[in-house]
Amino acid sequence: MAKVVVLGSGFAGQTAALNLRKSLGKDHEVVVVTPNKKFGYVPSWVWVGVGRMDVSETQFELAPVYKRMGIGYVNGLARAVHPDDNYVMVDLLEGGEEKVEYDYLINATGPKLNYAATEGLGPDHGHTVSICTPNHAAEAGEEYLKMVERMERGEEVKMLIGTGHGMATCQGAAFEYIHNIAFDLEERGLLDRAKITWLSNEQALGDFGVGGMVIGKGGYTVSGKIFAEASFMEKGFGWITGAHVTKVEEGKAHYITIDSAEDQVEEFDFAMLIPAFAGVPIKYINKDGNDITGELCAPNGMLKVDADYTSAAKGFDNWKKEDWPETYQNQTYGNIYAAGISFAPPHPISKPAAAPDGTPIVASPPRTGMAAGIIGHVVALSVADIINGKADKPVHTASMANFGAACVASMGKSMTKGSAAVIAMFPVVPDYERFEYGRDMDATFGDQGLAGHWLKALLHHLFIYKMKGKFGWWLIPD
Numbered sequence: 001m002a003k004v005v006v007l008g009s010g011f012a013g014q015t016a017a018l019n020l021r022k023s024l025g026k027d028h029e030v031v032v033v034t035p036n037k038k039f040g041y042v043p044s045w046v047w048v049g050v051g052r053m054d055v056s057e058t059q060f061e062l063a064p065v066y067k068r069m070g071i072g073y074v075n076g077l078a079r080a081v082h083p084d085d086n087y088v089m090v091d092l093l094e095g096g097e098e099k100v101e102y103d104y105l106i107n108a109t110g111p112k113l114n115y116a117a118t119e120g121l122g123p124d125h126g127h128t129v130s131i132c133t134p135n136h137a138a139e140a141g142e143e144y145l146k147m148v149e150r151m152e153r154g155e156e157v158k159m160l161i162g163t164g165h166g167m168a169t170c171q172g173a174a175f176e177y178i179h180n181i182a183f184d185l186e187e188r189g190l191l192d193r194a195k196i197t198w199l200s201n202e203q204a205l206g207d208f209g210v211g212g213m214v215i216g217k218g219g220y221t222v223s224g225k226i227f228a229e230a231s232f233m234e235k236g237f238g239w240i241t242g243a244h245v246t247k248v249e250e251g252k253a254h255y256i257t258i259d260s261a262e263d264q265v266e267e268f269d270f271a272m273l274i275p276a277f278a279g280v281p282i283k284y285i286n287k288d289g290n291d292i293t294g295e296l297c298a299p300n301g302m303l304k305v306d307a308d309y310t311s312a313a314k315g316f317d318n319w320k321k322e323d324w325p326e327t328y329q330n331q332t333y334g335n336i337y338a339a340g341i342s343f344a345p346p347h348p349i350s351k352p353a354a355a356p357d358g359t360p361i362v363a364s365p366p367r368t369g370m371a372a373g374i375i376g377h378v379v380a381l382s383v384a385d386i387i388n389g390k391a392d393k394p395v396h397t398a399s400m401a402n403f404g405a406a407c408v409a410s411m412g413k414s415m416t417k418g419s420a421a422v423i424a425m426f427p428v429v430p431d432y433e434r435f436e437y438g439r440d441m442d443a444t445f446g447d448q449g450l451a452g453h454w455l456k457a458l459l460h461h462l463f464i465y466k467m468k469g470k471f472g473w474w475l476i477p478d
């Protein structure tokens, strides 16, 4: 009998746990360790952040799902992994600790939202709101509605949306948020009372941490930059790109850019800036009691897997698709895997740049919900095959340089007037050896419209259904 422990219940962890349970007989144990009592459907927090959806519509209780499916559930935060002795120490939510033993461990703990990397950033100890957790998104929605009240009284309001650090990722979520704000204000007849500015570490609009993209649209080949700029011009947004936010004060964001290390300031009444991501602070302790976290994890705390981490030093022009991991197996401890945001990427996808004072400014690689699900799925299949005696090493692979991504970016929530940009790309990491524009133009396209919103709304219900492990859940793609 084998025991697989999954840390985290986001897209990666939940997908891994469900697939493990499906692929393993009842004599094997699957246990999820998570601080959450509820699963949260992250993409819809954009709508929570503009007060157009109640946060409860994005969540469901995990305990009944795990009970029905025969998945063990430890409600706590993993504190330390002891990889020589195969156990995890967990701080339980109701108090106390538990030693959870494993034969295989899947770390799917997602990001630590590293607000602390930017002074004054974030809702808890700073001056900006966030849509990265359910509570924060609900608070953002309340703060946003206060701005609406001010505009209704005739005031003009300055809004700043984007990223709060030179190495941040997840520009897509901020892109959705800025468009949902504009859509909501337009519906309320208030858009002309808002000065809305995009502030981002992307070197150009539409970079999204994937080095931008060239897409096929209506028979033409269009740069994603033009697509993004057109959507910003249509709504009257200003934009500042290539920016690293150095400090946020009440109503003021200080930043430097790739072109200037001079302190520049953007004032705001309301700001939502995505923080830098780091790995969650789990320690790895060896059999001698020594802390080996620095050996197993990248400097940002994300777990190293089967990527080529020497490639970062080779420089942008020498990066190859082989740098990217395929099995997500840790190379020191073969029974440990990382899935979703928790694995350390070998290097950025976008071309690195820096401010004149050397501060790095580059959008970090995104690992969207789709990628997190795909990776959680292949890791689960590999572990299940090993346990079932079908393989002696991980055989299921999913490199971001070999799989594509589909993204449905909401640009307004309404079943009759809403809109979303539907963008597909293959592969996520561009391959200029195989494709002229880095990606297969037959599989890289984009369009925008009301049908996109219907698809976005459908995905909300489909994925919540899937993550609940309801009948036929496995038929819904990752």
Ligand SMILES: Cc1cc2nc3c(=O)[nH]c(=O)nc-3n(C[C@H](O)[C@H](O)[C@H](O)COP(=O)(O)OP(=O)(O)OC[C@H]3O[C@@H](n4cnc5c(N)ncnc54)[C@H](O)[C@@H]3O)c2cc1C
Residues within 6 Å of the ligand: 007, 008, 009, 010, 011, 012, 013, 033, 034, 035, 036, 042, 043, 044, 045, 046, 076, 077, 078, 079, 108, 109, 110, 111, 131, 132, 170, 173, 280, 282, 339, 340, 341, 342, 367, 368, 369, 370, 371, 372, 407, 408, 409
């Ligand atoms: C507002 C927003 C909108 C987005 N929209 C989209 C979209 O439309 N499409 C898309 O593809 N992607 C979208 N994304 C990105 C997507 O949500 C992420 O890629 C995805 O959530 C990553 O999944 P994950 O499982 O790796 O991490 P997470 O979803 O962050 O899950 C991590 C899990 O680990 C748990 N955890 C943390 N620390 C510990 C610990 N010490 N011990 C145990 N458990 C721990 C967490 O509580 C959580 O359950 C969006 C992101 C945001 C913020």
